[in-house]
Amino acid sequence: MQVRSIVQAFSISVLSAAALVACGGGNGIGPGKPVTPPGQGPVKPVEEATPVSFTLEKIGGYETGVFGKSAAEIPAFDAASKRAFVVNAQSGKVDVLDLTDPAKPVRVGELASESVLAGSEINSVAVHGGIVAVAIQAKPKTANGRVAFYQAADLSLLSHVEVGAQPDMLTFTPDGRRVLTANEGEPSDDYQTDPEGSVSIIHIDNVKTPVVRTADFSAFNGRESELRKKGVRIFGPNANAARDFEPEYVALSADGKTAWATLQENNALAIIDVDAAKVLDVVPFGYKDHGVAGKGIDASDTDLKADIRTWPGVLGMYLPDAIAAYQAGGKTYLVTANEGDARAWGEGDAAYWGDGVVPGDASKGFVEEFRAKHLINAKGWGGRAGDDLPPQLNALAKGGLLNPASFAYCGAAAGTPGACRDDDKLGRLTVSWTQGYQTHADGSPVLYTSKGVQDPAGDRLMYDQLYAYGTRSFSIWNDKGEQVWDSGDAIEQFFASDACKLGASRTIPCKDFFNSNHEAGGSLDNRSDNKGPEPEGVVVGKIGSKHFAFIGLERMGGVLAYDITNPSAPQFVDYLNTREDWTTKDPSTVQAGDLGPEGLAFIPAAQSPNGKPLLLVGNEVSGSTTVMQLNLQY
The missing domain is CATH 2.130.10.10 (YVTN repeat-like/Quinoprotein amine dehydrogenase)
Incomplete structure (x- = not known):
C-alpha cells in the first residue's frame, strides 16, 4: 500500500506539472515550455515515470x-x-x-x-x-x-x-x-x-x-x-x-x-x-x-x-x-x-524461364531464389527448365552437390544429397543459388563430376553451405x-x-x-x-x-x-x-x-x-x- 501511494502521489504530481506546462497564456508559456515561477530560474521538466x-x-x-x-x-x-x-x-x-x-x-x-x-x-x-x-x-x-x-x-x-x-x-x-x-x-x-x-x-x-x-x-x-x-x-x-x-x-x-x-x-x-x-x-x-x-x-x-x-x-x-x-x-x-528479401525480377515473364525446349532468356530478369531440393538434385536441375530454373544458374553448371564435410549429418555423400533433400529435412527450404558453392580466386566456380569428384571438365557446383533468407x-x-x-x-x-x-x-x-x-x-x-x-x-x-x-x-x-x-x-x-x-x-x-x-x-x-x-x-x-x-x- 505504501508503494502504491507513493506511485499515485508521483503520478498526480506529474499530471499537475504537465497541466501547467501545457497551459498557454499571456506570459508566453506554451506546449513543451517549462513554467518559470517569478524570481526563479527555469524549472527542470518533470521526468516521465518508468514502468516495470x-x-x-x-x-x-x-x-x-x-x-x-x-x-x-x-x-x-x-x-x-x-x-x-x-x-x-x-x-x-x-x-x-x-x-x-x-x-x-x-x-x-x-x-x-x-x-x-x-x-x-x-x-x-x-x-x-x-x-x-x-x-x-x-x-x-x-x-x-x-x-x-x-x-x-x-x-x-x-x-x-x-x-x-x-x-x-x-x-x-x-x-x-x-x-x-x-x-x-x-x-x-x-x-x-x-x-x-x-x-x-x-x-x-x-x-x-x-x-x-x-x-x-x-x-x-x-x-x-x-x-x-x-x-x-x-x-x-x-x-x-x-x-x-x-x-x-x-x-x-x-x-x-x-x-x-x-x-x-x-x-x-x-x-x-x-x-x-x-x-x-x-x-x-x-x-x-x-x-x-x-x-x-x-x-x-x-x-x-x-x-x-x-x-x-x-x-x-x-x-x-x-x-x-x-x-x-x-x-x-x-x-x-x-x-x-531476395532479388526476384522478371519472374512473371515466360521468356525469362523458357518453356523447356527454348532456353530461358537471362536478359529478361534475374531470380536468385531456388528450392534446396532442386538445387541439390543428384540428377541435376534440368528437370526444372521451363518452370523455375533461373537461366543464370543454368549457365553456370548442370546441377549442384552438397559437400559431405558439411552435410553428412543428414545423409549427404559423394554425388548424392541423401536424406538432406527430403521434404522433412532441407528439401523444402528456399535458398539463394548465388552463394555457398566453391569458387576459384577469380570467383569462377570449382566444378565437380556428378560423382562428386573435382574435375575442370565437370558440370556440378559443390555447395559447402546453403544460404537461407x-x-x-x-x-x-x-x-x-x-x-x-x-x-x-x-x-x-x-x-x-x-x-x-x-x-x-x-x-x-x-x-x-x-x-x-x-x-x-x-x-x-x-x-x-x-x-x-x-x-x-x-x-x-x-x-x-x-x-x-x-x-x-x-x-x-x-x-x-x-x-x-x-x-x-x-x-x-x-x-x-x-x-x-x-x-x-x-x-x-x-x-x-x-x-x-x-x-x-x-x-x-x-x-x-x-x-x-x-x-x-x-x-x-x-x-x-x-x-x-x-x-x-x-
Missing part, C-alpha cells in the same frame, strides 16, 4: 475495406493536429485519420501526389512539428522521384523537390531541420534499367524552398571484389556497387549527424555522414549459423507442426528491412528486423554495425509454446497456427520453408528511463514488444496479434481482423490524444490501421 512493464491492448482501428492490396502500410502521427497519416499503396495516396478519439479513428482527408508528379504514387510518410513529408515514386519507378511537404493541419502543399529513383522510407532529423530518404533504386522487371541507390538529405530550414544533397555510392565503384570478400552481397546482372546497393530504411543518431541505412538485398549497412552528405562505409551484417544451439529454424512446411532444429551448414542472411536507433549508456545502438529474428548492433545481440530462435520457439496466444482476447493457441501465411487461413506451417514469421517493421519508444522495441511480424502477424534498455540482454515484454479468423481459406470474406503488419509508429504519452502511450500499426493485407494502447504497470 506493460501490456498491449487494441483500443481502436480504421479499415479501408480493401483486402490484400496494401491499403494500409506506413503510419505517422502529428500531435498538434491529432492526425495520423497512413500510406495507402492501393490508392497511391495517404489516408488522413483524425485520432482525437484514438478508439474511433475517422478518415478526414487524403494526400495525393498527382499534382506533384503525374502518374506517381506515394511510398512512405513521416511527420515532425506539423510538417508532413511524403516519398513519391515516379512512373516508371526507375525515374527520379520526389519528396513533397504538406501542412498537417490543413493538408496544404508547401513544396516538393526531386530526389533519387524510388524514394521509399523517409525520416526527419531530431531537430526537424532535415529529412533523409532512402532512394531504393530497384531495377526494372527485366533488369534492363538499374538506377543507382542513394540517400537524399533535404534541408528544410525554409520548408518552402528545400535544398537537396545526395549521399551516393559512386565512391565504391571499382571496389566490388573487396566488398564481396568482406561479405557484402553484390550480384545483380552487370551491376557496379552504386547500382547494386538498394537502401531500404534509415535510422539517425540523437544529434542527427550520423545516419545508418540498411542495404537489404546486399545484407549490409551503410554509415553516412549527414552534414557532409557522404557514405563513410559499407559494412556486412554477416551470417547467422543455424547449426548452433539456440539459432535453429523450422525448415519444412510439409509436416504441419513446429519442428525447430539446428541445421549445420545452413546460414541465415539477415537482410534486414526496418532499422531504428536509440541511446543507451551514452552510445548509439541499432535495432533491425531481419525480414530477408532472413534469420527469423531481430538484432541489436553497435554504431559500427557489429552485432551486440540477436533473438536467435526465440520468436519461432515462442509461437510453438503454450505461452503464446492469438486474437485481441488472447484465447487462440499460437502453436495451432504456427508460421501461418498472412493472406490465407488454414495455413499452419506454410511459411516454415521461407522466412518463418518474417520480422519486418521495428520502432523504438522511450518510456521514462527505459527503451522498448516493437517488432511487426509480416507473415505470422502481430507485434512483439521487448525491453531493450540493456542492449546485450533484451527482455520479452508482450505480444499482441489482433487477427481473429485463422481458418477461413479466404480471409477477405470474413471479419478476419488485422493481417500483415508493415509499418509502426510509437506515440509517447506526452503527445498522445488520450494521455497514454500508443502504437499505430499499418496492416497491408487487411488494409487496416490498428491503434494499440500500452497499459503501463508500475
Whole structure:
C-alpha cells in the first residue's frame, strides 16, 4: 500500500506539472515550455515515470475495406493536429485519420501526389512539428522521384523537390531541420534499367524552398571484389556497387549527424555522414549459423507442426528491412528486423524461364531464389527448365552437390544429397543459388563430376553451405554495425509454446497456427520453408528511463514488444496479434481482423490524444490501421 501511494502521489504530481506546462497564456508559456515561477530560474521538466512493464491492448482501428492490396502500410502521427497519416499503396495516396478519439479513428482527408508528379504514387510518410513529408515514386519507378511537404493541419502543399529513383522510407532529423530518404533504386522487371541507390538529405530550414544533397555510392565503384570478400552481397546482372546497393530504411543518431541505412538485398549497412552528405562505409551484417544451439529454424512446411532444429551448414542472411536507433549508456545502438528479401525480377515473364525446349532468356530478369531440393538434385536441375530454373544458374553448371564435410549429418555423400533433400529435412527450404558453392580466386566456380569428384571438365557446383533468407529474428548492433545481440530462435520457439496466444482476447493457441501465411487461413506451417514469421517493421519508444522495441511480424502477424534498455540482454515484454479468423481459406470474406503488419509508429504519452502511450500499426493485407494502447504497470 505504501508503494502504491507513493506511485499515485508521483503520478498526480506529474499530471499537475504537465497541466501547467501545457497551459498557454499571456506570459508566453506554451506546449513543451517549462513554467518559470517569478524570481526563479527555469524549472527542470518533470521526468516521465518508468514502468516495470506493460501490456498491449487494441483500443481502436480504421479499415479501408480493401483486402490484400496494401491499403494500409506506413503510419505517422502529428500531435498538434491529432492526425495520423497512413500510406495507402492501393490508392497511391495517404489516408488522413483524425485520432482525437484514438478508439474511433475517422478518415478526414487524403494526400495525393498527382499534382506533384503525374502518374506517381506515394511510398512512405513521416511527420515532425506539423510538417508532413511524403516519398513519391515516379512512373516508371526507375525515374527520379520526389519528396513533397504538406501542412498537417490543413493538408496544404508547401513544396516538393526531386530526389533519387524510388524514394521509399523517409525520416526527419531530431531537430526537424532535415529529412533523409532512402532512394531504393530497384531495377526494372527485366533488369534492363538499374538506377543507382542513394540517400537524399533535404534541408528544410525554409520548408518552402528545400535544398537537396545526395549521399551516393559512386565512391565504391571499382571496389566490388573487396566488398564481396568482406561479405557484402553484390550480384545483380552487370551491376557496379552504386547500382547494386538498394537502401531500404534509415535510422539517425540523437544529434542527427550520423545516419545508418540498411542495404537489404546486399545484407549490409551503410554509415553516412549527414552534414557532409557522404557514405563513410559499407559494412556486412554477416551470417547467422543455424547449426548452433539456440539459432535453429523450422525448415519444412510439409509436416504441419513446429519442428525447430539446428541445421549445420545452413546460414541465415539477415537482410534486414526496418532499422531504428536509440541511446543507451551514452552510445548509439541499432535495432533491425531481419525480414530477408531476395532479388526476384522478371519472374512473371515466360521468356525469362523458357518453356523447356527454348532456353530461358537471362536478359529478361534475374531470380536468385531456388528450392534446396532442386538445387541439390543428384540428377541435376534440368528437370526444372521451363518452370523455375533461373537461366543464370543454368549457365553456370548442370546441377549442384552438397559437400559431405558439411552435410553428412543428414545423409549427404559423394554425388548424392541423401536424406538432406527430403521434404522433412532441407528439401523444402528456399535458398539463394548465388552463394555457398566453391569458387576459384577469380570467383569462377570449382566444378565437380556428378560423382562428386573435382574435375575442370565437370558440370556440378559443390555447395559447402546453403544460404537461407532472413534469420527469423531481430538484432541489436553497435554504431559500427557489429552485432551486440540477436533473438536467435526465440520468436519461432515462442509461437510453438503454450505461452503464446492469438486474437485481441488472447484465447487462440499460437502453436495451432504456427508460421501461418498472412493472406490465407488454414495455413499452419506454410511459411516454415521461407522466412518463418518474417520480422519486418521495428520502432523504438522511450518510456521514462527505459527503451522498448516493437517488432511487426509480416507473415505470422502481430507485434512483439521487448525491453531493450540493456542492449546485450533484451527482455520479452508482450505480444499482441489482433487477427481473429485463422481458418477461413479466404480471409477477405470474413471479419478476419488485422493481417500483415508493415509499418509502426510509437506515440509517447506526452503527445498522445488520450494521455497514454500508443502504437499505430499499418496492416497491408487487411488494409487496416490498428491503434494499440500500452497499459503501463508500475
